[in-house]
Amino acid sequence: MRIGELSRRTGVPVPTIKYYVREGLLSAGELTSPNQASYSDAHERRLRLIRALLEVGGLSVASIRDVLGAVDDPDRSVHKVLGAATDGLVPRYANGDESPAAREKVRELIARRGWRVDSAHPAAEALTEALAALERVGHGAFAEVLDDYASAAETVARADLAHVGRHIGLDDLVEGVVVGTVIGDAMLMALRRLAQTDGSSRAYGEG
Amino acid sequence: MRIGELSRRTGVPVPTIKYYVREGLLSAGELTSPNQASYSDAHERRLRLIRALLEVGGLSVASIRDVLGAVDDPDRSVHKVLGAATDGLVPRYANGDESPAAREKVRELIARRGWRVDSAHPAAEALTEALAALERVGHGAFAEVLDDYASAAETVARADLAHVGRHIGLDDLVEGVVVGTVIGDAMLMALRRLAQTDGSSRAYGEG
Structure with a gap:
């Protein structure tokens, strides 16, 4: 055409x-x-x-170029391809102050969950930065939700991987992972707001 | 100073x-x-x-101004204030094509979960747009994860509201909700990547 x-x-x-x-x-x-x-x-x-x-994903043109590079890489193994696609999709933040306490919390969490991930994984860095930001704004106590969030993340990741196993052939794999990761984040954030609104309505609403 | x-x-x-x-x-x-x-x-x-x-939140200056407006609003009731803060924090997307199928899926999900939320809630709109985007890119099948995601969102929202109940006085309420919502999203996305990496390593990794 x-x-x-x-x-x-x-x-x-x-x-x-x-x-x-x-x-x-x-x-x-x-x-x-x-x-x-x-x-x-x-x-x-x-x-x-x-x-x-x-x-929907809110990615920049530069991020999209990186991610599509992984989509088009001819050297494909399922685990590597999943890793490349998800690494490229970890939101990156401006660096704040280094926080050894936040770093230690993330290391302990990974050990406690028994997750087979490197503590230098970009997502572990992103989590460290988020915890450090909580401390900087005086809301470090919010980190008490970490284990509940980790359980929720495991539920989500199980559903993601089950979908990959059922529906996506190797050809579509990276595209499927990219779509599921980026649009899945948007879905999860929207669902979190809806569940919060429901919970707030039950706890504090008029009836 | x-x-x-x-x-x-x-x-x-x-x-x-x-x-x-x-x-x-x-x-x-x-x-x-x-x-x-x-x-x-x-x-x-x-x-x-x-x-x-x-x-950490990646908000624009204009969004921050809106959200801080809610933080500073002297007319406070817990449910209203929670609503104003979370409404302002729903990511907004460019409008795509209208998708009645996506809208219906969201309405059914809200009914199925028994959530007390209006189907015109900004987060319901955001979820509809995400599902419509899945259809447009040919990955509509990914919507099968919706109920698992909704369960995870309920786990997260329960932890959020329990934290609010335990730690946050009315004075700090909006600031706490804003911080927890924005930084909590970042935490959840990072944890989802870590749990995905762990799951991928177990399913497809070398050992």
Whole structure:
């Protein structure tokens, strides 16, 4: 199809599509004449993925480029590919002060849960930074929820991996993990708000 | 204290502090002479909160202004204040195509869980948009995780509300909810990655 048709099908303006091609998020169409290119269903699918990562995942163009790099890596083993995709999707924060207490809490948590993860994992760093931020704003006591949160995270991860095992072939694996990770975060945050609202209504509401 | 001391204590540069004052995130210091202002411990605490929302929560300056508006609202009832704070913290997405199927799934989920929430709640909208995005990218099957995610969200919300009941007085309530909501999201996302990595290692790893 021509770029105009690709634009109509996906709702993405033509200049935006060209921008994604220039930024390396989307491969160029196949040239069918010196100034005309043809786009395939694979282009359409990739374009929808980019939009979902931008709009629902809130990822930057640079993050999307990194993540799609993992999607397109031909050297695939399930565990490595899962690791590359999820590492690229750990939110990164500006560095605050170093907090040895927060670091120790994360190390203890990983040991207590029996998780087979390196304590230098990017997500462990992100968790350390979040706990350090709690301390800085005077709400260090909130860390008491850690084990309940960890149980919830295990429930979620079990559902994620069961879905991977049931539905996703190796070809779709990274794309599925990326979509499930990014949109799954958005789902989980929304569900947390709904469950909080329900709980608050029961505890403090009028009836 | 003078603005230079406030800057040293918090690590926030003086021009940035002045920017927050201009943007209405931080109240101006008390003038002690025509060109000198004095800042209090309350300023320092508020400044640390702003930094945590920016750096860990990833909120925009405009979102922070809205949320701090709820923090400072003198008209407080626990349920209303919790609602205002969490509503302001629901991530908003660009609108995609309307999806009646996604909307129906959310309505059914809320009924199935027995949650006392309006199906027009901003978080229900956010969940609808996330499910619609899954469909658009061809991964609608991922919605099968919804009930496991909802169980995890209930675990998290119970821990959140128990913390509120135990530790937070009415004065600190909104600030505590804001901190717990924003930093709690970051904690939960990091823990989800760690639990996924552990599960992937057990299912697909080398040993």
